[in-house]
Amino acid sequence: MTKRLYPIADSAMSSAPIPWKYLRNILVLFAPLWVGSALLFGIGGLGIAVLSKDRWSARQPLVLRDEANGAVDRLGRFSSQTELKAAQETILELAQNPEVVAAALRQIGPVGGGNDPTYPSAREVDEIAKESVNVVAPQGREFGNTEVVYLTVEAETQERAGEFCRVLLDSLTSHLREVRRIRADSVIVELTHARDLARQKLDSALGRMREIELQVGSDLGELRNLNDTISGDGANRRSMQEIERELQTAELEMRRLDSLYQLLLAGSQNARTLLISGDELLSSQPSLQRLKDGLIDAQIEASRLASVYTTEHPRRRAAITTEREIEQRMLEEARGALRAMEPTLRLSTERVRRLREQHSDLGEKLTRLAGVRTGYSKLDSEIRALTDHLAGAEEALSKAQASRSAALSTNLLSELGPPQVGDTPEGMSGSMTTFGSMIAGLVFGLGTVFLVAPGPTGPTFGRRLGDYLTGRRSTDPGNHPPGQRPVEGAPPSGVERRRR
Numbered sequence: 001m002t003k004r005l006y007p008i009a010d011s012a013m014s015s016a017p018i019p020w021k022y023l024r025n026i027l028v029l030f031a032p033l034w035v036g037s038a039l040l041f042g043i044g045g046l047g048i049a050v051l052s053k054d055r056w057s058a059r060q061p062l063v064l065r066d067e068a069n070g071a072v073d074r075l076g077r078f079s080s081q082t083e084l085k086a087a088q089e090t091i092l093e094l095a096q097n098p099e100v101v102a103a104a105l106r107q108i109g110p111v112g113g114g115n116d117p118t119y120p121s122a123r124e125v126d127e128i129a130k131e132s133v134n135v136v137a138p139q140g141r142e143f144g145n146t147e148v149v150y151l152t153v154e155a156e157t158q159e160r161a162g163e164f165c166r167v168l169l170d171s172l173t174s175h176l177r178e179v180r181r182i183r184a185d186s187v188i189v190e191l192t193h194a195r196d197l198a199r200q201k202l203d204s205a206l207g208r209m210r211e212i213e214l215q216v217g218s219d220l221g222e223l224r225n226l227n228d229t230i231s232g233d234g235a236n237r238r239s240m241q242e243i244e245r246e247l248q249t250a251e252l253e254m255r256r257l258d259s260l261y262q263l264l265l266a267g268s269q270n271a272r273t274l275l276i277s278g279d280e281l282l283s284s285q286p287s288l289q290r291l292k293d294g295l296i297d298a299q300i301e302a303s304r305l306a307s308v309y310t311t312e313h314p315r316r317r318a319a320i321t322t323e324r325e326i327e328q329r330m331l332e333e334a335r336g337a338l339r340a341m342e343p344t345l346r347l348s349t350e351r352v353r354r355l356r357e358q359h360s361d362l363g364e365k366l367t368r369l370a371g372v373r374t375g376y377s378k379l380d381s382e383i384r385a386l387t388d389h390l391a392g393a394e395e396a397l398s399k400a401q402a403s404r405s406a407a408l409s410t411n412l413l414s415e416l417g418p419p420q421v422g423d424t425p426e427g428m429s430g431s432m433t434t435f436g437s438m439i440a441g442l443v444f445g446l447g448t449v450f451l452v453a454p455g456p457t458g459p460t461f462g463r464r465l466g467d468y469l470t471g472r473r474s475t476d477p478g479n480h481p482p483g484q485r486p487v488e489g490a491p492p493s494g495v496e497r498r499r500r
Helices: 007-014 022-031 033-050 081-095 098-108 124-130 158-228 235-267 270-275 288-304 314-407 428-451 465-468 494-498
Strands: 057-063 133-136 146-153 413-415
Touching: 022 033, 022 428, 033 314, 057 081, 057 158, 081 133, 081 146, 081 158, 098 158, 098 314, 098 465, 124 133, 146 158, 158 314, 158 413, 288 314
Parallel strands: none
Antiparallel strands: 057 146, 057 413, 133 146
């Protein structure tokens, strides 16, 4: 690195004060520069103030609410801050929409009056929409903190600003209704399609259920009972259980009658076979029971007499005769009982057959219903779900239709008083613009003077004040013409050191 030459002298020179006399002389010497700069800038500011037009501002306080359809409990309030912010941003986009602004401008007409069919042009609409129309929250807050917003506009005159604010609000509410109507129409089309599709599916399911019910026929009530009850115990199943109990009783009775019939059939051929039967079989035949008891007594008496008397004895012969008469009487009684039992036996057999047929029919019916019950139950559940879905679609469609009707007759934006027009134009006045321009010109001129003016000391006379303030020396490279630069490393003479 190259060492700086003589840092002690350099430091002393950079810390030397600037005399006030020198500053006065510099300002007097360069007065045309800074005075001319101030005048030039002032004239420019005056021209801007004269040529520029005043802009008047007007604002309309508005309160935004949500649609009350389907949310009456909230009374038009938004359910969340996000929804409120989205609605306010939608209002901002609609307010700056070219169609909304163009409709308002066509209603108030050109600035100078008259009837211009080409007014407003697309360029004017875009410029006014971007620079003169805005929707802001109160006190410079962000959207979503309050339901109150301000519609602000700017115009050339105070009256035009108020009128522009009013007609722009009318155009905004009109287009907002149109947006709500278009949205409701789109929702109605979608919900109508969903309702028709749900109704089509429901009709198809009802058709399939109708076919199953026609196949079931008279057992439809039983099928519905099986589907509705949790246990699956229907009337047919209860009837089948009762028939089973009756069938068991009838079969037992038929077997008892058949056994008695067989016993009487054998007893009609040989009376002694009745002697080995129990009292239960002959309980329904009291005469046979008494003859049986008499025959047993006669046989016992004949056996007793046979051990005492011979066959020729009158008492024994009388006992044998009595025994034979009782046997003959039993044969006749058994034949009569057989004839009397045949109708009863036929009725019992017919009853058992009829009960068996009923039991078989009910079994087949329950088997058929059990095969249909699963599909019928699924179909019934599907129909209930489709019915609920169709009811929900109908309800949503009715709400959408109510929303569309409300969109054509109600506003979501409500005015909070008349438009508020400013008492003074927007921005700085002409005098402030001129005065500010002159101050700017004065600062520019003084800065230029101090940059080009020479330093105050004698040895460095002719140098610029900027070189002096920044510590730039006359011995630095580039400050001497070629051939007069000092040699680096050689000490200066005494005179040179004293000058420095």
